[in-house]
Amino acid sequence: MAETARIALIRGDGIGVDVAGAAVAVAEAAVAAEGGCVLRWEEIHAGAGYFRDTGHDIEPRGEERAGAADAIFLGAIGLPAVRHADGTEISPHLRLRDRFGLYAGVRPVRAWPNAPQRLADPRAAGIDLVILRESTEGLFYSAAVHGRSRIIGDEEVRETLRITRATTEKLHDFGFRLARKRRDRGRPGRLTCVDKANVFPSMAFFRKIFDEIAARYPDVEAGYNYVDAMALDLVRRPWDFDVMVTENMFGDILSDLAGGLVGGMGLAACAEIGDETGLFQPAHGSAPDIMGQDRANPLAAILSGAMMLDYLADKSGNDRFARAAARVERAVEDGFAANAIRPMEFGGDMGTRAVTAEVIARLEGG
Amino acid sequence: MAETARIALIRGDGIGVDVAGAAVAVAEAAVAAEGGCVLRWEEIHAGAGYFRDTGHDIEPRGEERAGAADAIFLGAIGLPAVRHADGTEISPHLRLRDRFGLYAGVRPVRAWPNAPQRLADPRAAGIDLVILRESTEGLFYSAAVHGRSRIIGDEEVRETLRITRATTEKLHDFGFRLARKRRDRGRPGRLTCVDKANVFPSMAFFRKIFDEIAARYPDVEAGYNYVDAMALDLVRRPWDFDVMVTENMFGDILSDLAGGLVGGMGLAACAEIGDETGLFQPAHGSAPDIMGQDRANPLAAILSGAMMLDYLADKSGNDRFARAAARVERAVEDGFAANAIRPMEFGGDMGTRAVTAEVIARLEGG
Numbered sequence A, B: 001m002a003e004t005a006r007i008a009l010i011r012g013d014g015i016g017v018d019v020a021g022a023a024v025a026v027a028e029a030a031v032a033a034e035g036g037c038v039l040r041w042e043e044i045h046a047g048a049g050y051f052r053d054t055g056h057d058i059e060p061r062g063e064e065r066a067g068a069a070d071a072i073f074l075g076a077i078g079l080p081a082v083r084h085a086d087g088t089e090i091s092p093h094l095r096l097r098d099r100f101g102l103y104a105g106v107r108p109v110r111a112w113p114n115a116p117q118r119l120a121d122p123r124a125a126g127i128d129l130v131i132l133r134e135s136t137e138g139l140f141y142s143a144a145v146h147g148r149s150r151i152i153g154d155e156e157v158r159e160t161l162r163i164t165r166a167t168t169e170k171l172h173d174f175g176f177r178l179a180r181k182r183r184d185r186g187r188p189g190r191l192t193c194v195d196k197a198n199v200f201p202s203m204a205f206f207r208k209i210f211d212e213i214a215a216r217y218p219d220v221e222a223g224y225n226y227v228d229a230m231a232l233d234l235v236r237r238p239w240d241f242d243v244m245v246t247e248n249m250f251g252d253i254l255s256d257l258a259g260g261l262v263g264g265m266g267l268a269a270c271a272e273i274g275d276e277t278g279l280f281q282p283a284h285g286s287a288p289d290i291m292g293q294d295r296a297n298p299l300a301a302i303l304s305g306a307m308m309l310d311y312l313a314d315k316s317g318n319d320r321f322a323r324a325a326a327r328v329e330r331a332v333e334d335g336f337a338a339n340a341i342r343p344m345e346f347g348g349d350m351g352t353r354a355v356t357a358e359v360i361a362r363l364e365g366g
């Protein structure tokens, strides 16, 4: 894979199509500007629209082909009007997380200059944290593969929350490595285990394994918080946190909450990383009401693309990918700082294409 | 019960003792000022300290006695240093919720004048919402009775999330009645079902039952939100919400989050109401580090006491209890407005006793 990386591209539904296009254009521009590395995209059809049309949520052999690529890029999946008989939405990406063991859901949250701020305290300008959401088990164990829930007539439904040692060890190890890596870039190097160990044996188990792994990383500051207290601390003093590691459902809630503090889902980049491959996608939904209107904010997708380039550098050993990723991040950072990136989502005048063009112009310069 | 209400009083651990004392004093002063109704308190020992000393988390026949009273008042329970072998904390109150079917966890959140505000937007001064947290099943089904989780060696732990039609019908019905009642007091009269129906069949079931009950309340505006989007909306536009009804674990997280927007847990009152009885307690923890130092903010307990008086009025048909409750709320409101209530928790100079005395002085006047 040294020079050419193969990317499985699932545009999906709604604005997934719009923002995937933007992310591809930016990633292409970044590797072209950098030179010495190439991306090859392989389109795979999947999603709620595909399900409506064909009865399948992904094209034949689509999963195998996605798994065979170096990485998977996804726009967004789901349409509220297209559902399974049990009321849930079409979510082949949950099955991809399960099938490829994409346990490490990495969701960075930072205050970009000139992006909206919700908190009154000026320290909110210093928000720079990562929520590491376990992405294959926890409460989503039930939903990872459609049909695992226990439906008892019209009287009762049960789901299973599952915490395994195998996945939890890898997750916490990932968390400590991430915190260490961020310390090298000037962050505190702190990992907070977010659980509900006071109430659930599964969560006490999650915390026990955290302690075991922590012993191997004496240079990283390890701490705990209960998930309810963490929700409160995220509105009271989010600037005190660096990396936090948590169960799947908790991470889903906390990452939207944290994203909301600094501009909303339009900046919510996401990587889901396993032992063999990684899936990169904005954490936002498919917003079918604004699809195809050049209104969606493409930045979450563009920044997810940068995370993918970083991942490809690690995987291939080709540092050009990492430099291309840094170009993208710098372009977004500088664009915000110069007030040259003004997405409609934040009340600005720039649609999907204008934001994308501005990022591309800047990374070619940088 | 017309004139005399019998209250089971569990002071519990840590500052639970401090704030329960404050709540009792205020409730007594309120019924005395009102006249025509009387409270009789029956002390029951329970909690982590009691467990450490006796090996039991509640005194013999304590549960039966609690259930036989007209209502239960609880300070706070739990000590981080006292745990079960599986790592969880001592939580007899979870068993009380289960045993007495206290499905309706009512957690009001409002912006009091001069209390801390976290959000920059001035509309945050208008926050006035209630989180209705189902409190007997959902993910807590596993934890309601200690020992229900499935522990598989040192390799895996599983919990069960359970949604039943019987409880969910009652819960949503409670929610619609609450929204209607609030509309009569000038609020919008809006009920939002907060779930994760896109992913979990149990949550789609929860929403389906919501729709069924909604049909009986055409005068209440019914809406939906996914729990992750709700966490985001709570930081972006909490003033748009009135009552929201949700699963147990979701409600635990969202109520701390919402409480954090308007001053933190020191104002987080809570009622847990079933068909036969109700339990009233501040939603905060036992904070053993500051116990007995006259530093705890007693307002969450005092306001939980007011919710208890309101409940007693409904239960007994004696309106004096409701007027006593209104006195307490008005005293807190006016005290804040006059900047005469300045709890240490908010950087003020008033300890537990001073805040309590101020509330009592005001309700005797009113």
Ligand SMILES: CC(C)[C@H](C(=O)O)[C@@H](O)C(=O)O
Pocket: A078, A091, A094, A252, A283, B198, B199, B228
């Ligand atoms: C759409 C949904 C399946 C998904 C999830 O809950 O994982 C989304 O909320 C996310 O955060 O990626």
Ligand SMILES: CC(C)[C@H](C(=O)O)[C@@H](O)C(=O)O
Pocket: A198, A199, A228, B078, B091, B094, B252, B283
């Ligand atoms: C202490 C704990 C058992 C409790 C809960 O999770 O219910 C608390 O967080 C609450 O919100 O009342």
